[in-house]
Amino acid sequence: MRVAYRTKVIIAWDLAAIGISLAAAYALEPSKADGAAAWTGGAALWLTYAALSMAIGFWSFIRQRMHRRIWQYTGISEMICILQSAALAAILPFAAAWIVSGEAGVLLMLHHFIGIVALMAGPRFVWRAFCDNYSVKKQPSKKRALIVGAGSCGTLIAKEMQQNDSMNITAVGFIDDDPYKHRMQQLGLPVFGGRGEIACVAETQRVDEIIIAMPSVSKTQISALVNVCKTTKAKLRIVPDLQNMIDGRGPTGRMRDVSVEDLLGRDPIRTDLEHIAGYVERKTVLITGAGGSIGSELCRQIAPFAPNKLLLLGHGENSIYTIEMELRATFPDLAIETIIADVQDRIRLEGVFARYRPQVVFHAAAHKHVPLMERNPAEAIKNNVFGTKNVAECADQYKAERFVLISTDKAVNPTSVMGTTKRIAEMFIQSLDKHSETKFVAVRFGNVLGSRGSVIPRFKDQILRGGPVTVTHPEMVRYFMTIPEAVQLVIQAGSFAKGGEVFILDMGKPVKIYDLAVDLIRLSGYEPNVDIDITFSGMREGEKLYEELLTNEEGLSSTKHDRIFIGRPGQLNRTELDFEIRKMEKVLGQHPDEIRAVLRHLVPSYRNAESTAVG
Structure with a gap:
């Protein structure tokens, strides 16, 4: 009822504006010597002019929905509508009067037009100015x-x-x-x-x-x-x-x-869509660790390339369910299979490969938390080494075309159990590649921003609690990349695979963790060490100050992509590697020091973090 009443008032005012402006225009007509208006035209003609003007104006107002517009937001478009309506209401009756009587006042028409514009636009803009100023002054806080x-x-x-x-x-x-x-x-x-x-x-x-x-x-x-x-x-x-x-x-x-x-501040990645589509499109693609940060993003970015079937394999049912629901909503026509399995279960994996025969495998399943794996070295070996071995050997056995291992810069001259196990995983797939029809490659990159268990979510949580933000060491440096950015390069690197390569992603400039904490605090609207303190907790087990992207024996060569490089390791003895892996399997239940000794024998560059110079 309120809206209907408001609409009637607006229409009535606009019609009144036409009548008032016409009366004012007639009153402003220059007089003759006897005092009569210069344009008399007769009462009948004048009334006809007024009626015609109001009818045309009313039609124009309704057609342009002037009564439906909110006056508080009156702007250029409303002004144009008012000028059009005023012009029609003034000019058409003037033309009709000229045709009928041969007499019409040009000044009358101009005054009428100006009056309509002033009476229609004036109240609207006054109301807008009032609303703008009132709303600003109403809440000074x-x-x-x-x-x-x-x-x-x-x-x-x-x-x-x-x-x-x-x-x-x-x-x-x-x-x-x-x-x-x-x-x-x-x-x-x-x-x-x-x-x-x-x-x-x-x-x-x-x-x-x-x-x-x-x-x-x-x-x-x-x-x-x-x-x-x-x-x-x-x-x-x-x-x-x-x-x-x-x-x-x-x-x-x-x-x-x-x-x-x-x-x-990195600009979007240049992607060779044709080459990516060439090895993913219409293929059965298996992603292990599909519920994790990297695995789930692999699913999101591979899905648009229309694989024949996308296999989501993971150990955690909740995370697999979450990515499945997301993909089904976004890609309703995509064939998706969810597989709850542990990469350590060889029999289960063989059943999966036998049933689905994946042609492309992205192996993202891994234990990645450095301090936790230092305290649980046997679990790191089971998942990162034997899990990778199981998936890779199944890919070889069932003739997959490509196998892409997601690796880490912590595998280079490792100081942690986690990094060492990832290095062994790289070594194993490279040795397997020499005798397989499957193209085995690894893609190595640094930390990804926002992944589960990474430093950014921990800092944000500490800021929300009011601090302090804990940094392990003032000089600690890491390479960082966003999750979508890293995954996009991983998929692109897969298109360059010839077999046996370790692809290394350009991570940009390394970032000090302390500077990262300072930036996060400031971006949250606080002053570091004033509103929120930064404290140093000391380096954790397995950590080192600087991460590296290449081992000593690897030489770097370029690819067709300006942010993907190839590191080629020296020759690997497959027989010796298999022997050391079997030895590793036997010590899994023994003391962590014995496990580390076997790791060190297999990866001589592995050294405990405490033996690394802090500087």
């Missing part, structure tokens, strides 16, 4: 935001802040690198200057949040902006990448907090 980017996206965000009373934030102005916009105003808000002014403006304007509203720029530019913004005390937020919004990935349509991934 709102958070203050500085918007980086005075383009269409930034303007839209500022406009929403001005007009949405429920938002607990208000814009104080813009930052934009376009010098033409500097010292200008947008929506009544100043454009303070370029990115060099961010720190100064944030302090003088008491900014609580900085919003990066540049969804179309490259990740490198976003990284540079984030590095400037993180020097302030303001919390950082960012508008999602437009491509992700269109594709439906990420926090679609919503701003999100700036993450550590934004600091990496």
Whole structure:
């Protein structure tokens, strides 16, 4: 009822505007010597003019839904509609009067047109100005935001802040690198200057949040902006990448907090889709560890290449169920088989391979937590060595075309049981490749941001609890890559497989863990060692300060991809390797020191972390 009443009032006012403006226009007509209006036209003609003008105006208002528009958001489109309606209501009756009587007043028409525009547009813009100013003044305690980017996206965000009373934030102005916009105003808000002014403006304007509203720029530019913004005390937020919004990935349509991934600043990976499709499309693909961080992302990125069947193998039923439901919702036509199995169970694996005959195998199942594996070395060997051995030998036995092992930089000159077992896994598949029709390759990379058990989720949890954030050593350095980025390169590396290679991914520049903690605290809107402390807990079992990507005997050669390289190890004696692995199997139930001694004999570069110089 309220809406219907409001609609009637708007229509009545717009019709009244036509009548009032016409009467005013007639009154403003220049008079003749006897005092009569210059254009009399007769009462009948004048009434006909008025009736025709109101009828045409009413038709135009209804056609353009003027009564359905919200006055609070009156803008350019509403102004254009008003001008069109006013022109029709003034010009068509004028033309009709001219045709009928041969007499019509040009000034009358102009005054009539101006009057309609003023009476229709005036109240609308006055109401909008009142709403804008009232909503800003009504909640002076709102958070203050500085918007980086005075383009269409930034303007839209500022406009929403001005007009949405429920938002607990208000814009104080813009930052934009376009010098033409500097010292200008947008929506009544100043454009303070370029990115060099961010720190100064944030302090003088008491900014609580900085919003990066540049969804179309490259990740490198976003990284540079984030590095400037993180020097302030303001919390950082960012508008999602437009491509992700269109594709439906990420926090679609919503701003999100700036993450550590934004600091990496690497532009999208160049992918050779034709070669990838060539070995995945219409093939049966098996992914072990499919419920894990890397395994589940492998599923997501392989699914669009239309494999004939995607086999999700994992030990944990909940994680396999989760990725299965996600894939069935996203790819309803994809043939998916979920397999609950342990890679240590050779009989179960042989049954899986015999039934499904996978042509491509991605082996991501592994124990990866370094300190836990130091305390449980037998379990690391069972899963990482014998689990890999089982899957690889089944792939060989059942004539799979390719086998891709997901490895780690911790396998290079390892100081941990976990790293050593992954190195042995690499060595085993390389020795197997020499006598197999299957192409066996390994892909080696460093830490992935946000994976389960990694440092980023732990830091975030500590920040949420108010600190302290614990860093093991002030000089500890790691290579980092996002999960989608790493998996995309893994799949691409698989297309280069000729057999026996260890592919090494370009991880970019190494990052200090301490700097990572500082950045996370600042990105969360806090000051390191003021609001949240950073403490040093000491290096954990099996850790080393610096990770490496190549062993001493490996030489590096390039591939067709600028971020994938090949390391070729020396010759491996298959007979000796099998003998050492059998010896390893016999000591699994013995003391950890005896297990480590066997590992050291098989991988001479393995040395305990405590024997490594800390520097």
